[in-house]
Amino acid sequence: MDNSCPRSKNNMIYFANPQEQFKSFKTEIEESISRVLKSNSYILGEEVNCLEKEFSSFIGTKFAVGVANGTDAIEISLRALDIGFEDEVITVSHTAVATVAAIEATGATPVLADIETDFYTIDTNNLESLFSDRTKAVIIVHLYGQCANIPAIKSFCKEKNISLIEDVSQAHGAYFKNLRLGTYGDISCFSCYPTKNLGAIGDAGLIATNNKKLFDKIKGIREYGWSEKRYISNYAGKNSRLDELQAAVLRVKLRNLDKLNNRRTEIAKRYTKFLEKFDSVKTPKIRKESSHVFHLYVIRLEERDHLINFLKSKNIFPGIHYPIPIHLQPAYENRLKISKNIKNTELVSKEILSLPIYPELSNEQLDYILNCLNLFFCRK
Ligand SMILES: *Cc1c(COP(=O)(O)O)cnc(C)c1O
DSSP states (O other): OOOOOOOOTTOOEESOOHHHHHHHTHHHHHHHHHHHHHHTOOBSSHHHHHHHHHHHHHHTOSEEEEESOHHHHHHHHHHHTTOOTTOEEEEESSSOHHHHHHHHHTTOEEEEEOBOTTTSSBOGGGHHHHOOTTEEEEEEEOGGGSOOOHHHHHHHHHHHTOEEEEEOTTOTTOEETTEETTSSSSEEEEEOOTTSSSOOSSOOEEEEESOHHHHHHHHHHHBTTBOSSTTOBSSOOOBOOOBHHHHHHHHHHHHTHHHHHHHHHHHHHHHHHHHTTOTTOBOOOOOTTBOOOOSSEEEEOTTHHHHHHHHHHTTEEOBOSOSSOGGGSTTTTTTSEEOSOOHHHHHHTTTEEEEOOOTTOOHHHHHHHHHHHHHHHTOO
16 A cells, blocks of 8 residues: 555545535436426425435335424424323433434433444343333434344333334435334434435435324424314424425435445445454444445544544544533533443543545545555554
């Protein structure tokens, strides 16, 4: 490998870069946008309708509903399940704060479990000790692009007769066994924030389910609780409509999602092949019988902060997902119910680093990053 590591001045490489994706679908996206502009229908129209059908058929559920963002998707799902005040919902502290914010938005209490260090997803051994007679649901987060331990969580929820919600905001299109994530829970939630594997050009979210009753209720809650008839609210709802522009852009991206995910996987393979040689770095493990769509490529190492500074000096800007566990953040510290043992979450947050990964990252850019990593790990 070429050991020279020139500093590329005007060529910053970030851990995600949604603009590059716009460039690669420019014509199709601009056509879609222009179609919406001329349609005189800007919110919950044909584009949203079509997206919902295309998305549910892609995921493999009977129904899908477009909403304003991923946080709302979770809040609306919980409300559709009648979860709110005095109820508890189990999830993890190692996730986007959105997961926990959505639980609190319903009035319910988040209860936070630890994670397993191999996959960074919920430690199912925690579940029993966190369960109480107020527990109404578990939200599993399929973090970084692959699934949590679905069989263990599913059997726990079944045994306790509580609901299972999947937060698939980081794993659009990934599989467990022969089914896509989002088909295993009672309801599943997807953020389509611009950097996600399926990303809009603004805020957007999707909810999927096989249950007709829940589907009707979710559609109602999305728009003031209206059902068939406008101006008649059957449920206490909110405004979380998806607009046509976002839906039209998402339809273009959805048609290409498997291809985009394959490119992410390809990049991840190159990172892993290269980094595996260094004992001080822990590369991502892929769970048996599942695919990993690498929303993020997360490594773990003790000298994390040194590596970040080094890469920054080379115009490479990694991320940290997430630097502070939710139960230690100012807004939540000392007031959430958490697992007695949440050590892995706290340890991992100090050592994880997200290397640049997005489908449009070129092989030249990847070579450059690998060269820089090589320089860092062979520097002594
Ligand atoms: C991005 C994300 C969300 C929140 O989605 P928004 O669209 O930003 O509201 C929720 N959960 C996880 C795991 C996420 O990564």
